[in-house]
Amino acid sequence: MAVLITNPHCGVKLSDCTRIYMNTAVDGIPIDDLIIDQSDLGARQIYGVPEANDLGARALEGDYTRLMVDLNRPWQWAYVEGYGSFLPEAVPLKDFEGRSLYAEGFNMRQSDINTRALVWDRYHAEIKYLIGSGNYRLLIDSHTMKDKAGHPDICIGTRYGKACDERLGVHAFENVNELFRGIIPRRDLVVSCEKPYPGRFILEDNCERERAEGKIPGFSVEINRSLFADGNGKVNGEIAEDMNYRFQRFLERMANY
Numbered sequence: 022m023a024v025l026i027t028n029p030h031c032g033v034k035l036s037d038c039t040r041i042y043m044n045t046a047v048d049g050i051p052i053d054d055l056i057i058d059q060s061d062l063g064a065r066q067i068y069g070v071p072e073a074n075d076l077g078a079r080a081l082e083g084d085y086t087r088l089m090v091d092l093n094r095p096w097q098w099a100y101v102e103g104y105g106s107f108l109p110e111a112v113p114l115k116d117f118e119g120r121s122l123y124a125e126g127f128n129m130r131q132s133d134i135n136t137r138a139l140v141w142d143r144y145h146a147e148i149k150y151l152i153g154s155g156n157y158r159l160l161i162d163s164h165t166m167k168d169k170a171g172h173p174d175i176c177i178g179t180r181y182g183k184a185c186d187e188r189l190g191v192h193a194f195e196n197v198n199e200l201f202r203g204i205i206p207r208r209d210l211v212v213s214c215e216k217p218y219p220g221r222f223i224l225e226d227n228c229e230r231e232r233a234e235g236k237i238p239g240f241s242v243e244i245n246r247s248l249f250a251d252g253n254g255k256v257n258g259e260i261a262e263d264m265n266y267r268f269q270r271f272l273e274r275m276a277n278y
Contacts, residue, residue: 023077024272025157025237027148027223028068029092030061030164032083036140038133039089047120056086059117061165063249066261067268068163068242076276077156080163081147088113088122090137092144093162093221109134111141148227152237159275160239162223168247173213175201178220178241184228185238189278190214193240196274200267204248204260218243 033056035043040052047055070078083092094111101108108114108129115121151157166172175197179190194214202210220241228239249260 023079023157024159024161024276025148025151026068026070026078026080026272027160027162028061028064028080028164029083029144029162029223030087031064032085032087033057033060034085035089036085036133036136038130038136042127042129042133043088043122044124047116047122052122055116056088058254059088060086061163062246062254063244063256063261064163064165066256066258067165067244067249067264069265070269070272076272078272078276079151079157081144081151083144085140088116090140092141093223095222095226096138096141109138109141112137145226148223152227153235158237159278160224160227160237161272161275162220162239162241164218164241164243165246166218166243168245172217172245173211174245174248175210175212176216176218176241176243177212177214178218178224178243179215180220180224180229181215184220184224185240189238190240192278193242193275196271197242200271200274201264204264204267 045052070080091111096109096111098107098109177194179185198212224239228236250256
């Protein structure tokens with residue numbers, strides 16, 4: 022089965038109409054440094070596939086920072102406490118440490134919301150188009166995660182079995198365990214299923230079996246930064262290249278499942 026890889030959080034672009042209102046720094050961290058830190062660091066290198074490949078795989082990468090628009094959240098309007106109005110869930114007002122990205126009393130302009138909506142709509146329209154083409158039979162939503170207490174080295178998420186059947190989830194889990202073992206010498210690989218990340222909106226919208234027809238099975242993969250980057254966020258290119266090679270082998274096994 023040909024594989025569609027979504028990589029929604031690797032982008033670091035920030036539109037001018039958003040930048041002009043966003044704080045220039047958060048807790049003393051310049052906003053451009055914060056954008057890089059809170060992106061899925063290393064995701065392009067690890068999950069990338071050549072445009073022409075024998076498997077027919079396609080990687081759909083986000084361009085804009087998740088601090089501007091989160092492509093793995095729904096465009097669903099909800100009242101935001103502390104803001105005093107409604108905003109789409111995909112539009113964050115805080116970073117992922119809970120720190121405000123805007124000055125107190127900030128009121129987002131409609132033109133800014135429209136720009137973010139266009140970014141979100143284009144990405145999700147492309148997913149729908151590619152799935153609708155009938156050329157893809159599996160979706161892998163790819164991410165990297167910060168190294169926090171209790172976090173595994175790799176997490177497979179199936180939305181607790183809603184995004185794919187148990188056999189496919191087990192197949193993915195077993196092959197990740199086998200293919201990525203030994204990536205760091207003398208370190209045992211810890212792979213989890215569902216915890217801490219069972220998968221979010223992209224899987225929910227495109228893979229959950231009880232929803233509308235036109236879905237394909239899928240799962241998410243989260244790789245811990247500690248496997249390929251230092252504490253300052255510097256990616257080890259040699260390890261990232263090795264991980265990409267292993268990911269290509271993983272794709273081969275998934276495509277032939």
